[in-house]
Amino acid sequence: MEAKGMTLYEIDKSIEALVNAVDPDTGEITVDNEALDALLMERDAKVENIACCIKNLTADAKALKDEETALSARRKTTEKKVERLKDYLTYALQGEKFQTAKCAVSFRKSSAVEVDDCFVEWAQASGNEDLLRYKLPEVDKTAIKARLTSGEEIPCARFVQNMSIAIK
Numbered sequence: 532m533e534a535k536g537m538t539l540y541e542i543d544k545s546i547e548a549l550v551n552a553v554d555p556d557t558g559e560i561t562v563d564n565e566a567l568d569a570l571l572m573e574r575d576a577k578v579e580n581i582a583c584c585i586k587n588l589t590a591d592a593k594a595l596k597d598e599e600t601a602l603s604a605r606r607k608t609t610e611k612k613v614e615r616l617k618d619y620l621t622y623a624l625q626g627e628k629f630q631t632a633k634c635a636v637s638f639r640k641s642s643a644v645e646v647d648d649c650f651v652e653w654a655q656a657s658g659n660e661d662l663l664r665y666k667l668p669e670v671d672k673t674a675i676k677a678r679l680t681s682g683e684e685i686p687c688a689r690f691v692q693n694m695s696i697a698i699k
Contacts, residue, residue: 585698
């Protein structure tokens with residue numbers, strides 16, 4: 532069997548076929564050791580290539596994430612600078628329009644709702660809960676794990692075993 536150009540799945544199937552080969556005349560298990568060795572070597576090479584590919588992609592993903600973090604920080608700094616300069620310009624112009632050949636600055640009125648820290652208490656006490664939004668509860672898996680670890684049984688919660696691959 533030619534192992535070159537085969538997928539890992541095809542190699543595994545070929546190994547299985549070789550290991551389970553039976554002589555039709557005698558019923559004896561026959562193993563072509565050379566072919567089996569070649570398939571095993573090719574399988575090891577495929578697994579190594581896949582693992583190396585994963586290592587490279589992991590490094591690429593980390594580099595991209597680091598770049599995203601750096602770009603995000605730069606974007607936030609730039610946005611804050613824009614806001615500071617807008618505040619300064621608003622203070623300097625005091626609502627007056629300004630226009631040149633390169634730019635035009637104008638102001639429009641807008642409105643926003645502000646609430647004091649005591650608003651939630653007031654809304655609950657006065658029967659105005661329709662002015663509040665409630666979030667759904669979230670599961671605290673850390674607390675559940677601690678209780679399960681201590682031997683407590685919790686309905687609808689359990690430990691599960693997972694396989695985690697590590698490639699270095």
